[in-house]
Amino acid sequence: xxxxxxxxxxxxxxxxxxxxxxxxxxxxxxxxxxxxxxxxxxxxxxxxxxxxxxxxxxxxxxxxxxxxxxxxxxxxxxxxxxxxxxxxxxxxxxxxxxxxxxxxxxxxxxxxxxxxxxxxxxxxxxxxxxxxxxxxxxxxxxxxxxxxxxxxxxxxxxxxxxxxxxxxxx
Numbered sequence: 599x600x601x602x603x604x605x606x607x608x609x610x611x612x613x614x615x616x617x618x619x620x621x622x623x624x625x626x627x628x629x630x631x632x633x634x635x636x637x638x639x640x641x642x643x644x645x646x647x648x649x650x651x652x653x654x655x656x657x658x659x660x661x662x663x664x665x666x667x668x669x670x671x672x673x674x675x676x677x678x679x680x681x682x683x684x685x686x687x688x689x690x691x692x693x694x695x696x697x698x699x700x701x702x703x704x705x706x707x708x709x710x711x712x713x714x715x716x717x718x719x720x721x722x723x724x725x726x727x728x729x730x731x732x733x734x735x736x737x738x739x740x741x742x743x744x745x746x747x748x749x750x751x752x753x754x755x756x757x758x759x760x761x762x763x764x765x766x767x768x
Contacts, residue, residue: 601665608663609678612656616683616747619648621690628702649746653679653754654761661762669759676755677748684747688740695736703735 623645627638653676660675661667667675695703707728714724 604663604665605660605671605675608656608660609675609682612652612659612679613682613686616649616652616679617686617690619645619652620683620687620743620747624687624691624694646750649680649750650754650757652683653751654758657755657758657762661764666764667759667762669756669763672759672763673752673755676751676753676758678751680747680749680751680754681744682747683751684744687747688743691739691743692736695739703732706735707732 623641627641627645656675656679657667657672660672710731711724711728714727
């Protein structure tokens with residue numbers, strides 16, 4: 599029973615850490631930033647390592663607390679952390695882009711429109727794409743953050759399980 603309670607507490611603690619870091623990255627990296635900019639690429643790689651590292655750290659912490667950890671339990675821990683953390687970041691993104699700063703979407707769409715015009719695309723096709731993007735951007739932020747969290751949590755859980763698996767476990 600204590601083992602299950604500790605598992606949940608670790609999930610909540612590291613999910614909160616994941617969410618805080620995710621929100622900070624959203625505040626640091628504007629959506630209109632050039633993805634080919636070296637600084638943004640470095641920031642993206644740092645984020646990738648951090649988001650995968652948080653579930654690894656959680657598995658280590660779970661084992662450090664004296665609980666045996668199997669590869670399956672490590673994956674479960676990582677997936678739950680990624681799911682909950684990604685959900686929190688996704689809800690924040692949804693609120694941010696729909697209520698706090700909807701102008702960011704307009705800036706992003708204007709940038710996209712310029713790129714499409716530079717490629718000599720048909721004006722009607724560009725407008726259709728912009729309209730679809732405008733409707734789907736905010737909900738896709740929520741869904742995208744959840745899926746990214748699941749992926750990072752899965753990878754981190756597998757890595758944590760491989761590194762910190764208890765010798766008597768599977």
